[in-house]
Amino acid sequence: MYKDDEIIVCLNCKTQLEKIAKIEHLSDKDLTILKHPKRTLSVNYPVQMDNGETKIIPAFRVQYNDALGPAKGGIRFHQHVDQGETTELAFLMSLKTALVGLPYGGGKGGIKIDPKKLSEGELERVSRGYVKEMFKFIGPHNDIPAPDVNTNPKIMNWMMDEYELISGQKNPGAFTGKSIALGGSLGRNEATARGGFFILEEKYKDINKSKLNVAIQGFGNAGSIMAKLLSEIGFKIIAVSDSSTGIYNEEGLDIDELIKFKKDRKSFNHFDAKKITNEELLELDVELLIPAALGGVITTKNASNIKAKNIMELANGPIVGEADEVLEKNKIEVIPGILANSGGVIVSYFEWVQNLSNYYWTEEDVNIKLKERILSAYKAVLKEKEKYNLKALRTASYSLAVNRILEAERARGTLS
Numbered sequence: 547m548y549k550d551d552e553i554i555v556c557l558n559c560k561t562q563l564e565k566i567a568k569i570e571h572l573s574d575k576d577l578t579i580l581k582h583p584k585r586t587l588s589v590n591y592p593v594q595m596d597n598g599e600t601k602i603i604p605a606f607r608v609q610y611n612d613a614l615g616p617a618k619g620g621i622r623f624h625q626h627v628d629q630g631e632t633t634e635l636a637f638l639m640s641l642k643t644a645l646v647g648l649p650y651g652g653g654k655g656g657i658k659i660d661p662k663k664l665s666e667g668e669l670e671r672v673s674r675g676y677v678k679e680m681f682k683f684i685g686p687h688n689d690i691p692a693p694d695v696n697t698n699p700k701i702m703n704w705m706m707d708e709y710e711l712i713s714g715q716k717n718p719g720a721f722t723g724k725s726i727a728l729g730g731s732l733g734r735n736e737a738t739a740r741g742g743f744f745i746l747e748e749k750y751k752d753i754n755k756s757k758l759n760v761a762i763q764g765f766g767n768a769g770s771i772m773a774k775l776l777s778e779i780g781f782k783i784i785a786v787s788d789s790s791t792g793i794y795n796e797e798g799l800d801i802d803e804l805i806k807f808k809k810d811r812k813s814f815n816h817f818d819a820k821k822i823t824n825e826e827l828l829e830l831d832v833e834l835l836i837p838a839a840l841g842g843v844i845t846t847k848n849a850s851n852i853k854a855k856n857i858m859e860l861a862n863g864p865i866v867g868e869a870d871e872v873l874e875k876n877k878i879e880v881i882p883g884i885l886a887n888s889g890g891v892i893v894s895y896f897e898w899v900q901n902l903s904n905y906y907w908t909e910e911d912v913n914i915k916l917k918e919r920i921l922s923a924y925k926a927v928l929k930e931k932e933k934y935n936l937k938a939l940r941t942a943s944y945s946l947a948v949n950r951i952l953e954a955e956r957a958r959g960t961l962s
Contacts, residue, residue, distance in 0.1 A: 561867060566944050569934065575961060576952055583633055584651075585609040589679045593671045603672055604658040607680050609689050610636035610651065613954035616687055617653030618643055618891060620694025620723075621676070621705075623669075627656030631841075635862055639891070641947035642884040646923045648895045653689050655680075661696045673701050677708040684709070686719035686902065692894050693723040695840070699735075703728050719901035722894035731897035733912035734890075739771035739838075740913065741889015741920045742860050745881060746834070747779065748921055749856075755780030759798075761832045761854070762786045763824055764839030765814070768860050768887070770805055772836060777801045781834075785827050786814075789839070792827040793819040829853060837864035844869050852878060859883035874938055882940040884947065885923060892919055 563580050566572065572580075587607040592600050606629050609617040619639040632654050640652025657676055661669060683689060693702055706721040706728065713720075718729035726732065733740070750758060759782045762769045766788075773783050782798040790813045793799065799819070807817055815821075828835065828843060828851075835854035837843050841863035844852065849865075849872035857873070858881045859865065865873070865880065873880055893916055900906050907915075931942035955961045 562944055565941065566948050569941065570945060570949065579955055579960060580948065580951070583608050583610045583636060584612060586629065586633065587680065587683060588629055591675045591679050593668065593675050595668055596665050603675065605656065605676050605679065606632040607653065607655040607683065608632045608636035609653045611640040611951060612651035613951050613958065614644055614651055615649035616651065617689035618650040618894065619653035619655065620692045621655035621657065621697055622694035623657050623659055623661045623696040625658060625660040627658045632656045638862060638884055640951065641944060642888050642891060644947040644950040645884050645943055646888045646892055646919060648891065650895065655691055669701065670704050673704040674708040677705045678712070681709065681712050684720065686717060690898060691721055699723055699725040699730060719898050722897040729901050731893055731900055731912060732907065732909035733916070734893045734897060735767065736771050737893035737916060738768045738860065738887050738890035739775060741892060741916055742858055742886045743772060743775040744917045744920050745886060745924050746776065746858065748924065756782060758782065758833045759784045760834045760836065761827050761830045762836045762838055763827050763843065764837065764861065765804065765808060769838035770808065772838060772860060773801045774805065784832065785822065785830055787824050787827050788814045790815050792822040792824055793817055794822045795819055834858065837861050842866050846872065849873055854878060857881070858886045860887050862887065870940065880938065880940055882943050885927060885943050888923070889916055889920060892916055
């Protein structure tokens with residue numbers, strides 16, 4: 547993070563924007579609009595713990611840009627959440643929604659807690675407290691939160707219920723990622739992985755999948771579903787990891803067995819297989835590496851050790867700053883997160899549309915529409931890359947997204 551006229555700005559956002567500015571010949575006025583979040587909210591609110599103690603909970607919400615529509619973005623629960631991270635993620639959401647053609651801007655939220663140390667009752671009070679603090683700034687036509695790291699449909703249900711209690715009316719479109727019983731969309735749970743899968747299916751459509759080995763860092767919702775989808779069409783998954791350790795088998799892992807093992811919430815430390823560290827997993831010689839956990843795992847310290855031929859960012863921001871340049875120099879293609887993991891926000895959009903219309907689709911309909919939209923975006927990125935002879939898919943993706951945001955800003959008179 548750095549300060550520009552006393553406004554906190556995302557350093558990585560600035561770096562990426564300045565790269566695009568040279569390609570697209572953006573003006574200083576364009577950059578001024580793009581590099582500053584529209585609204586940053588920071589609150590500290592009290593929550594009573596089960597033992598009667600009152601704790602102050604720090605929380606954030608950033609609405610980065612709303613030129614294309616209401617802000618959209620998840621809420622994460624994590625002990626290391628801060629305003630800087632939230633701002634960067636909101637910036638990326640602005641680009642993501644623009645890239646895949648959604649009528650949304652970008653937002654992000656975070657609550658600085660370790661959810662593993664809280665009871666269910668404490669988590670509910672934290673969740674409802676957040677809505678009380680943010681109520682005036684969120685809603686179906688202002689800013690629509692969704693799940694993110696360590697949040698899930700149950701937490702979205704609590705938040706939506708609190709929103710409806712305060713507003714005094716039913717409003718399922720105020721949050722997405724809810725349970726099906728409360729207006730959630732079929733297919734939402736698998737959407738992040740499935741969207742990325744559709745891109746990989748297209749990319750490797752004419753190649754014998756059994757010769758393609760894959761390493762996936764992170765075996766949560768997105769990582770485990772991606773592993774299953776890829777294995778079902780013949781990819782060989784040779785390494786996966788959770789937060790504690792990785793497991794490796796050059797002949798391929800049994801993904802169904804691993805999913806069953808993780809349902810009991812066991813650590814891979816206790817799985818009978820060769821162990822590797824998360825760091826070692828990232829440096830395996832594979833066709834495809836999929837970081838599907840937290841951000842910032844590939845940096846200038848380890849980028850030169852990456853041997854994968856291709857990387858798909860299923861996590862948000864797993865590749866940091868100048869590490870991109872190292873990977874580019876080594877001719878490693880990166881499918882950037884604003885494209886690769888956009889399936890989640892695409893189906894969140896579908897959920898919002900269904901909520902507002904009170905008409906609900908089948909899971910088959912959802913998946914067909916998801917595939918159509920994400921492949922349309924992927925093909926547009928490939929065309930942009932070829933048209934301007936760009937080296938990286940990230941540059942092409944950012945270029946398309948930035949131009950769509952600026953076009954909307956000009957249309958509403960913000961830019962002349």
